[in-house]
Amino acid sequence: MVEREPGLNEALFMGLIINLQSTAMIALGKLINPLTQNIERNLDQAHFTIDMLGMLEEKTGGNRTEEETRTLRRVLTELRMNYLDEIEKERKEQEKEQEKKAREKTSEKAEQKTAEKPEGEPDGKSAEKPAGKPAAEDTEENAQQRVQEKTARGANDKKI
Numbered sequence: 001m002v003e004r005e006p007g008l009n010e011a012l013f014m015g016l017i018i019n020l021q022s023t024a025m026i027a028l029g030k031l032i033n034p035l036t037q038n039i040e041r042n043l044d045q046a047h048f049t050i051d052m053l054g055m056l057e058e059k060t061g062g063n064r065t066e067e068e069t070r071t072l073r074r075v076l077t078e079l080r081m082n083y084l085d086e087i088e089k090e091r092k093e094q095e096k097e098q099e100k101k102a103r104e105k106t107s108e109k110a111e112q113k114t115a116e117k118p119e120g121e122p123d124g125k126s127a128e129k130p131a132g133k134p135a136a137e138d139t140e141e142n143a144q145q146r147v148q149e150k151t152a153r154g155a156n157d158k159k160i
Helices: 008-027 043-059 066-116 140-159
Strands: none
Touching (some): 008 043, 008 066, 043 066
16 A cells, blocks of 8 residues: 555545535536536436435544544535525426416416307306306307297286
8 A cells, every 4th residue: 555645635535525515516506517617406416426425424434533524514514405405496496387387277278268259258258148058058049049038028027
């Protein structure tokens, strides 16, 4: 095994922690991706990187300096809080998208009803229909029959 300068392993371990922290922050969309120069969010990748840091914490327990332990715990806490924040943002974005789709469907249905409305009917209200008869049966023949019935009732009222 190669002999290392005193403190080199500590510096390498701290560099690894910071490198993984940066990777996770990029995946969380908190830092610009240096390769694409864009903010990108990949929560699966962020979760994996946070889990990797958690594994390092577990596997290196008892072999870290106090500074390494403090730094690793601080980084893990910060990343976990940011991860939860991003999960909540994603949930809200999905809810807004679902609400938007529901509004679009409602709007499409209203447009279809408006397009299907017979000419001559006032907006928002349909012509008065006889009780118990569906609108589909309200043909011209039925309309003529209603007029005759009203006329006959009017004649009966005059006889009384």
